[in-house]
Amino acid sequence: MLFNSADYVLFLPLVLLIYVLLRRVGLRAQNAWMLIASYVFYGWWDWRFLGLLFGTTLNDYLVGLGLERTDDPRSRRLLILLSIGVNLGVLGFFKYYNFFVSSFIDAFAGIGVHLEAPTLKVILPVGISFYTFQALTYTISVYRREMRAVRDPIGFFAYVAFFPQLVAGPIERARHLLPQFFVPRVIEPEAFASGLRQMLWGFFCKLVVADNCATVVNSIFAQHTLSGSMALLGSLLFAFQIYADFSGYSHIALGTARLFGFELMQNFATPYFSQNHPEFWRRWHISLSTWFRDYVYIPLGGNRTSKPRQAFNLLVTFTLSGLWHGANWTFIVWGILNGLYVIPRVFIGEPLAPAANSPNWLVRVPTVAFRILFTFSLTVLAWIFFRSPTIAGAWKVLGEIGSRSLFTSPLPMLRSMGLLTTVAYAVLAITFLLVIEWWQRDKRYALEMGERAALITWPACATVFAVIIFFRYTGASLDFIYFQF
């Protein structure tokens, strides 16, 4: 089920109403209801994959109990390997089987050996990359004795399948989310209002910014021949499309969870205002980058090693992060590029930091602006690989951007493609997004109003609502980009 569907408009109030009524029955009843609702939510897309969700959850539940019952290091290691093996095995089969087989064949073809191997028509179960990683945080935490195993299967199954963040995150840590299933949840009016406002902002990001950008981006990237200016426009709009699409989803997820009395981790913190790439990765898809930090980078040695080893660890972590996004070399290159952006900081630190923190605004403002623009430009460059279907396609786009045609006007082409108005809407929407997010950059989301009076809160929400109503994308529903991961 999509957040931006009519089904969800019916589903959410119904689930919430019954959930609130079940408070009188007890916590387990609420958890059981949440579990049912989550399975319905997931099964709405394709009920056949409920078995997979159930199976991997059961495995992790049993592994957790097993880890709790034994102190034998060898048994515990076997159990954690079983959990990691099953989760990554399922992920590997559904997501990477064809990629690895075809890459293997291509590699041999490169040295003149022609192999034949079967590829399968595997459907990627939506959200598999998210819920397997989330489930792993539980078994690893129990293995590391950071938390006790859960005995109540309903609470545990509800945790893995929790519908607000099941299919596209945030990837929660068991230590943060799981305990919330075992204490009475009090829905406070302030939190409820805050949840609604965060959802509203999420819908603005998705329906107005992301979907209007998507229409243009999809048309531009579908062209066989592109001018440099069109390629640049498509790349810039994609940067905002993916940000608004994914952060929009996260805002709706966090807002929805808050309506039920749950608090999820923040997933985005105005990343495009970052002044360098390490900062960017502390603000972008926070739940994934911290997952890789905690479960890949730090176990590899993290910062407590020599600088060359740190650089290597970073490169490995970012490459794996790229691979997590999809079974395609474009994602791997995207990951490597981001690794390469971060690595120089290990050696040279922050040479512009003194100027960026200067008390003299004539020094500070241009420096900060330069750092933001530089970071953003490198990010857009990497996004080109992320968006292109092939490496060659990405090079082609980059080649056009580097050509003289960069200085031609994109307007005639946009007009002939019937995209001029949509581009205008997209640019207006991006401007609105950036202004509000800059204004509210120290908040968890743009409509977080703190103690501001209703006289400000309500007109602000009404304005955003009106913008959604009148400037939202109209046409066939566009899936959230991160559903494919």
Place this chain on the structure above:
Amino acid sequence: MATAPDITSAEMIRSFSWTRLISQLLVAALLFVAANVVTYETSGFFQKEHEYQQVVAGITRHPNVRIVFSGDSHFAVPLNDYLDDNAAAPGYSIAAGGDSLREAFAKVRHVLNTTPGIDTLILTADPHMFGKGRLESSNRSFSDRYFIEAWDASGLQKNIWSAMLQQVPLFNEDFLQYFRKDLGAMLSRTRTKARGAGDPLAWSRLTDEQRQASAVATGEGDHAGVGDSQVPFTWYQRILDAAREHNVKVIGVRFPVHPGYSAQISAQKVAELDAWLTAHGVTQIIDLRHELTDPRDFEDEDHLNETGAAKIVQVLETRLQRKID
């Protein structure tokens, strides 16, 4: 287990009761309802929707109706005013400009289900109804309500619940497109007046060459991709099935058009269409495309005016051997 995480934040400190929140939400809901009412009452889009549905609903004021016309503007322009104003007429037109066969099906089924006594359906047999320009209609959301009434999601873009949500004016995507277009036209001051609007003889005042050029251009566009998609045939079949269920005879009719317009579809393609129509239950095909040639009978290259309507109804009455008007 650990305790619940601390969710206290600055915005949660101030006193804020459920009563206050619910009352604020109620006010917001009331404002939203009011905005919808204002939008519905003032927008040209919903006026069009209202008129569209009134044409269908108007059949209830015609107790003697036996023959129903269904099609697009080729029927609607000459017939709707001509027939529908006469409450005693046995003929009634539910046609609407821009309708595709999907809309035609929705309305025909509604009318057949709610109006007893209909024995004949005069259904458009125009080739352009099978072209790519009629795979989707600008009247799409106007006819959604007939699918919702019949609890039939087959003709809806997503599902019934989604279509019901689209009935809320401010959630209606077609309204939004109309609104934006209107806004764009207003801002760029490019509102154009339709050719000859208000002058029934405007078409006849053009030269032969002008008429020919206009007819060819329109005919080319309208007839692009005729027969390429199965979608129109599926809807046509469903209309025929609905008629069969109610023991209603279906007659396929083509109204007069400029020769330059009809020349844009080959005779062979028309013959293939006729063969399909006949094989699937159309009892008779009456092709009147070349029946009238006087430009004074036309509003433009493919629509009759009121004078033409009177003449063509007479021709039809003769062919059918029964009274329509």
